[in-house]
Amino acid sequence: MSDTVSVLLFIGVIAYALFGGADFGAGFWDLTAGGAARGSRPRRLIDTSIGPVWEANHIWLIYCLVMLWSAFPTAFVAITTTLYIPLGLAALGIVLRGAGFAFRKASMRTPEQRIYGAAFALSSVLTPYCFGSVAGAIASGRVPTAGQGDPLGSWNNPTSVLGGILAVSVCAYLAAVYLTASARQSRSRPLERWFRRRALLAGAVTGLVCLAGIFLLRADSPRLFHQLSHRGLPLLIISALCGLTSLFLLSREKPLALRMLAALAVATVVCGWGVAQYPYLLGTHLSIAEGAAPTPTLWVLTGVACAAGLLVAPSLAALYILQNRGRLESRT
Numbered sequence: 294m295s296d297t298v299s300v301l302l303f304i305g306v307i308a309y310a311l312f313g314g315a316d317f318g319a320g321f322w323d324l325t326a327g328g329a330a331r332g333s334r335p336r337r338l339i340d341t342s343i344g345p346v347w348e349a350n351h352i353w354l355i356y357c358l359v360m361l362w363s364a365f366p367t368a369f370v371a372i373t374t375t376l377y378i379p380l381g382l383a384a385l386g387i388v389l390r391g392a393g394f395a396f397r398k399a400s401m402r403t404p405e406q407r408i409y410g411a412a413f414a415l416s417s418v419l420t421p422y423c424f425g426s427v428a429g430a431i432a433s434g435r436v437p438t439a440g441q442g443d444p445l446g447s448w449n450n451p452t453s454v455l456g457g458i459l460a461v462s463v464c465a466y467l468a469a470v471y472l473t474a475s476a477r478q479s480r481s482r483p484l485e486r487w488f489r490r491r492a493l494l495a496g497a498v499t500g501l502v503c504l505a506g507i508f509l510l511r512a513d514s515p516r517l518f519h520q521l522s523h524r525g526l527p528l529l530i531i532s533a534l535c536g537l538t539s540l541f542l543l544s545r546e547k548p549l550a551l552r553m554l555a556a557l558a559v560a561t562v563v564c565g566w567g568v569a570q571y572p573y574l575l576g577t578h579l580s581i582a583e584g585a586a587p588t589p590t591l592w593v594l595t596g597v598a599c600a601a602g603l604l605v606a607p608s609l610a611a612l613y614i615l616q617n618r619g620r621l622e623s624r625t
Contacts, residue, residue, distance in 0.1 A: 294592065295364075295585035296572075301598045302360040303567050309353035310563050311467070311556050314460075316347045318468025320390065320417020321461065322491060323410065329403055335472075336410070338484055340398065342475045345621040347394065349612055351387070352605065364594050367438065367584040368574040375442035376430055379423040386420035389413075418461055425460025429453035432566060433514040434576020438584075451513040455506045462502055463559055466495035470539060470555040478617075489543055496540045500533075503562075516577060520569035528568060532561035 319339045326332030362369040373380060393412030400406045426448040433452040436442055447453075469492035476484035510518040521529065535558035542551055574584045585591060615621050 294588055294595070295581045298360065298364045298585070298591050298594055298598075299574075299581050301595065302357060302364065303564075305353050305357040305360060306567075307560050307563050309350070309357060310463075310559060312346070312350040313353060314421065314464040314559065315467045315471050316343050316350055317417045317421045317461075318464035318466065318495075319343050319472065320414050321465045322468060322472065322488070324414030324418065329407065334481075334484055335487060338472060338476060338479070338481070338488075340394075341479075342472060342616075344398075345616050346612060348391070349609060352609070356601070360594065360598070364586050364591060365574055365581075365584045366586060368579060371436050371438055371440040371442070371575060371579070372427070372431065374440035375436045375444065375447050376427050378444055379426050379430075379448045383420045383423035383427075386416040386423065390416035390420065417464075421460040421464045422457035423448075425456035425458070426453040427456075428460070428566065429456030431575060432456070432517050432570060434516070434578065436575050438575060438579045451509050452517070455502070455509050459499070459502050459506065462495060462499040463562070466492065466499050467555055467559055469495050470543070470551055473543065474552055489546070492543050493540060496536060496543075500536065503533075517569055521565060524571075525565035525569040528561045528565040532558045532565065535561065 319342065323332075323336055323339050326335045361372075389412045393409040393414075393416065397406050397409035397413060400409060429450070429452040430436055430448045433450065435447040435450065435453075469488050473485055473488040473492050476482075476488055507518070507522075510521070535554045539551055539554040539558060542554070572580050572582070574581055586594075612621075
């Protein structure tokens with residue numbers, strides 16, 4: 294049962310990486326779009342694309358938090374008492390990001406729009422970096438079982454920095470691919486070319502970060518490196534193939550399955566981390582079985598997760614389908 298619940302938890306992690314990550318990446322391109330005049334068209338497409346879904350995507354974060362503290366309370370306490378600084382910064386970023394996005398659309402004057410836009414864009418970079426650094430701290434074993442670990446060194450280390458940079462670059466890549474497809478759907482060739490170039494750049498940067506990460510992990514987290522290069526290697530190969538194929542299709546201006554390939558590339562990387570981490574929750578000192586709640590609690594959580602999947606998943610699927618078809622533009 295503990296393994297089953299851990300898989301259900303990790304499904305939420307993957308979903309948040311894909312859907313929430315694309316939203317954060319859109320904020321990255323908002324930040325780098327240029328001045329008010331030059332960046333108006335990309336920002337308009339970003340607002341149209343993420344407006345109906347950006348709040349809904351946080352349901353995956355809530356799901357992960359509830360599953361973690363209910364199913365694995367020891368790990369939850371250890372993570373929150375050690376990594377409270379990056380987690381607090383991520384929470385602050387989510388709040389400022391939402392406020393900036395909402396108030397920018399309601400503002401009538403350009404100076405106010407710039408302030409709120411800056412809050413939205415900067416928070417869209419800060420939040421995924423903090424989440425990536427948290428993942429790096431957990432994977433490298435810097436969160437002690439009893440909690441109260443080093444509040445600074447636990448997330449300011451080579452593996453955590455790699456995790457933060459990789460999270461930002463992956464979000465930027467996902468968003469650029471999705472926005473390229475959105476620009477094609479709206480038949481805006483200039484915007485399609487604008488986001489295609491950035492998708493190619495973000496994909497290349499992400500690939501270089503991953504290559505550099507191989508040597509960094511070998512020196513800083515040898516156990517994680519060993520597991521990724523053995524048990525997780527097939528998933529990393531699939532991720533690389535999907536990423537390269539998506540970049541090839543982008544360079545050839547072929548939109549076929551672009552979003553699916555980009556999502557699969559990111560999902561398999563996240564799965565590779567999960568496979569390499571198994572059977573531990575924290576480093577090599579707290580296993581999934583040791584940190585799990587009592588079996589009756591795990592049964593209840595499994596039932597709740599299945600019921601949530603039956604009730605919530607169809608609603609979210611309908612939302613995403615309507616958004617991809619442009620049926621919600623007039624409501625944003």
